[in-house]
Amino acid sequence: MKAIGEGKEIDFLAYEPIIELKHINVTFKETDREVHAVDNVSLSVDKGDIFGIVGYSGAGKSTLVRVINLLQRPTTPEAVVKVNGNELLTLSARELREKRRNIGMIFQHFNLMNSLTIADNVNFALRKSGLSKVERTKRVAELLELVGLSDKQHDYPTQLSGGQKQRVGIARALANRPDILISDEATSALDPKTTESILDLLADLNRKLNLTIVLITHEMDAVKHICNRVAVMDNGALVEEGELLQVFSQPRAELTKDFIDTTTHIESSLAVVEKQEIVQNLKAGEVLVKLGYVGETTDQPLITSLYDQFQVSANILFGSLEILQGTPVGNLLVVLSGEPKKTQQALVFMQDHEVAVTVLKSGDKEVKPND
């Protein structure tokens, strides 16, 4: 239980996450086998979160998010699907359809109707809104303005670029003023630049409308860009879940590390770094280490103090720096060289300053790899 935002009065006892999934299992029966697409997943999303779910294709992400609006029903009876405090599983078809209007959804392939203009595609979402024709037209204009497509309203989807189509999808998904937006690989069919602009738009909507976003993707870059929480999914199960910064700086699962490496490239660079002559021929007192640091640590002139205090010099072979939610997260591959004893002291010194130190290779048998 935690506060949703500053300045708001929150009744902590009555506080509930906006989305609460418990014991979700989805099994597809095929002729010759059963596919366990979602395997006992429980997760909760707080209001205002941008919750990222990453995983390779086939991990069950799409199936899992479809449980949120029950486009996919859990296949075991103990499941709980609570959205805004309502248990969706007990609702009638009609009530469920009404609740779905409070959960917008955008898709990888946009899923617009080719037979309708952009304005009519958005207007389509308002058929059951209770608004008059004039009000609907006005609302459509507002929405197209919000996503920056006012000038395209009379065009047909085929006349638009991928990014523009996704903007129409977003406008349509937001038409009924939902509290939640589900993004199903919404940027996976877009080029990097367009991806960034769509993610920026989502982050903007999250702030402006206090929209809770559940975003599934196989691109760690997208998660890094806008999410505050992240879950990693593998083979239908959640293997890791937590605050973005924490997961990024201290990943536990192997898969999480793999995903993080797709954006930092630190592990993949290691192979190249290890082939370098300086690393091949480490002398006594020389070690190859990986240094990981988060937040304020990066502001201290650490490398300089290593030389000042221990006469240990650092040769940076590879580095990556990410700014996650305004906090710097860095990773360096460094060869430290100095007197064996001093080098060891330097390693301890860095650990004391909250730098995660991993000794990868040592030129000196006496330098013990730390835990």
Place this chain on the structure above:
Amino acid sequence: MTDFLNRIMPNVLANWTGENGMVQGIWQTLYMTFWTTLIGGFIGLVLGIALVIYDEQGILSNRWVYSILDKVVNIFRSIPFIILLSVVFPITQLLVGTTIGPKGALVPLIIGTAPFYARQVQNTLVQIDPGVIESAEALGYGPWTIITQVYLREGLPDLIRASVLTIISIIGLTAMAGAVGGGGLGYIAVSKGYQRYQNDITIVATLLILVIVFVIQGLGDLWARKIDHR
């Protein structure tokens, strides 16, 4: 001019108006085509939509309903039309009170057309992107809205093309029904033209059928192209 026409197609001019004349034949063909298209088309459309929504991937997926519909359609699709004509005459007698003339031909025409059109509709609608259907479900719409606003709207250009194909096949069927007593241009071409060695009648009746087919094909293509925004 009349002299010239008289020389090249004397029998056509002699049989232009009156009982079993060319004009009557045209009207009978159009009559049978129109009502078969309307009634058979409606039944076929409903069946076709049902086949799509009750399908395993459909919005109301139901294995039993689908399997029954599928088999019914298959059975009626398999009966050769010329046999259907003679098999259904008791039903025809019951429904329209006669088994001859254009009216008598309507029942077998409709029974022959509906399953054919149902498959055409099914083939058209299953090609609609399932994602678009899913997005409508996510927007909180039920089966009725999805059928009328998504399936039929997104599928319209291809439905028009499928309908043109079906109407042309109906015209072909009316000629067959005509030959066994249904009237129309098919009847004229066979019994007044071919069987009485009045070749000019056969040729003109055939040309008239071709004109009807071309007009329908042309109008259908034009309409489909106009509303197709893919």
